[in-house]
Amino acid sequence: xxxxxxxxxxxxxxxxxxxxxxxxxxxxxxxxxxxxxxxxxxxxxxxxxxxxxxxxxxxxxxxxxxxxxxxxxxxxxxxxxxxxxxxxxxxxxxxxxxxxxxxxxxxxxxxxxxxxxxxxxxxxxxxxxxxxxxxxxxxxxxxxxxxxxxxxxxxxxxxxxxxxxxxxxxxxxxxxxxxxxxxxxxxxxxxxxx
Amino acid sequence: xxxxxxxxxxxxxxxxxxxxxxxxxxxxxxxxxxxxxxxxxxxxxxxxxxxxxxxxxxxxxxxxxxxxxxxxxxxxxxxxxxxxxxxxxxxxxxxxxxxxxxxxxxxxxxxxxxxxxxxxxxxxxxxxxxxxxxxxxxxxxxxxxxxxxxxxxxxxxxxxxxxxxxxxxxxxxxxxxxxxxxx
Numbered sequence: 001x002x003x004x005x006x007x008x009x010x011x012x013x014x015x016x017x018x019x020x021x022x023x024x025x026x027x028x029x030x031x032x033x034x035x036x037x038x039x040x041x042x043x044x045x046x047x048x049x050x051x052x053x054x055x056x057x058x059x060x061x062x063x064x065x066x067x068x069x070x071x072x073x074x075x076x077x078x079x080x081x082x083x084x085x086x087x088x089x090x091x092x093x094x095x096x097x098x099x100x101x102x103x104x105x106x107x108x109x110x111x112x113x114x115x116x117x118x119x120x121x122x123x124x125x126x127x128x129x130x131x132x133x134x135x136x137x138x139x140x141x142x143x144x145x146x147x148x149x150x151x152x153x154x155x156x157x158x159x160x161x162x163x164x165x166x167x168x169x170x171x172x173x174x175x176x177x178x179x180x181x182x183x184x185x186x187x188x189x190x191x192x193x194x
Numbered sequence: 195x196x197x198x199x200x201x202x203x204x205x206x207x208x209x210x211x212x213x214x215x216x217x218x219x220x221x222x223x224x225x226x227x228x229x230x231x232x233x234x235x236x237x238x239x240x241x242x243x244x245x246x247x248x249x250x251x252x253x254x255x256x257x258x259x260x261x262x263x264x265x266x267x268x269x270x271x272x273x274x275x276x277x278x279x280x281x282x283x284x285x286x287x288x289x290x291x292x293x294x295x296x297x298x299x300x301x302x303x304x305x306x307x308x309x310x311x312x313x314x315x316x317x318x319x320x321x322x323x324x325x326x327x328x329x330x331x332x333x334x335x336x337x338x339x340x341x342x343x344x345x346x347x348x349x350x351x352x353x354x355x356x357x358x359x360x361x362x363x364x365x366x367x368x369x370x371x372x373x374x375x376x377x
Contacts, residue, residue, distance in 0.1 A: 117198040
């Protein structure tokens with residue numbers, strides 16, 4: 001996975017220009033501290049590898065920091081905003097893996113986690129084991145249905161927040177959630193798991 | 195998750211404080227492309243989170259950046275020699291025995307030349323940008339870590355050297371020490 005830096009003169013806003021609001025750095029830290037765990041858990045549900053989890057979490061917050069000037073809390077809150085970024089980051093990562101790009105080539109954050117951090121991340125990955133297994137069981141659902149279940153029933157977002165994270169109207173998300181839960185329940189009954 | 199979270203935050207802060215504009219565009223990379231180099235952060239392998247940044251060219255890059263890190267170290271990045279005085283102002287504010295000294299032929303040489311151990315300072319390079327991460331607590335009492343800055347092939351090379359007492363404002367070319375070659 002690779003990133004390059006474009007000429008910032010072509011940008012309207014940059015992270016460096018963001019603090020017309022002098023409180024922006026501390027606001028961002030508040031968001032970071034509150035939601036770092038949720039973002040890490042998002043990737044821990046998708047990978048067993050602590051290095052991958054660390055890198056993708058770092059990528060997400062770099063992108064969030066870069067776009068913080070355009071973040072609008074009225075549009076649904078920090079958590080869905082970050083999850084939306086995390087989804088994009090993961091999609092790019094999967095694309096790189098699929099296309100066999102050298103995912104070790106990282107242009108902006110290389111989180112060379114040390115032993116203590118690895119242990120922390122492994123604990124997080126282990127904590128998300130049930131979530132990972134559930135997501136595997138949802139593999140027959142459509143991607144959006146699967147994500148709706150994951151974000152609401154595993155990650156604990158409200159349906160409204162999940163809708164923002166997925167870029168869906170709230171009503172559409174609720175429909176998908178309803179259908180997905182119905183299919184899952186049917187499947188569980190069929191397999192005698194309830 | 196505290197340690198990972200704190201380390202990542204330290205690097206994000208360093209990115210922000212350096213005032214380097216970030217625009218993220220994804221480009222396909224060929225397998226033959228070299229691993230992007232690291233700049234700033236902790237350079238020793240496996241020692242923690244390091245930050246790799248590719249700077250824009252001809253854009254809004256800053257002349258210097260001085261970033262305190264969560265482990266007490268300080269990372270100094272010089273993009274242009276004009277940033278020397280600004281960097282020194284920041285270093286003075288931080289109260290650390292580290293100063294940047296421009297390399298000029300007419301200035302006095304550093305004598306004797308004391309190689310700097312990695313515990314004191316490490317140098318990392320990303321493209322045209324070189325950074326030095328210093329652990330001020332490892333600088334011997336009474337000494338100053340001078341970061342000899344000189345322009346090399348249009349880029350600023352920085353060579354750390356320990357000097358007795360306070361650092362000079364400029365130093366003669368440091369021939370005995372080999373600067374980390376720019377990649």
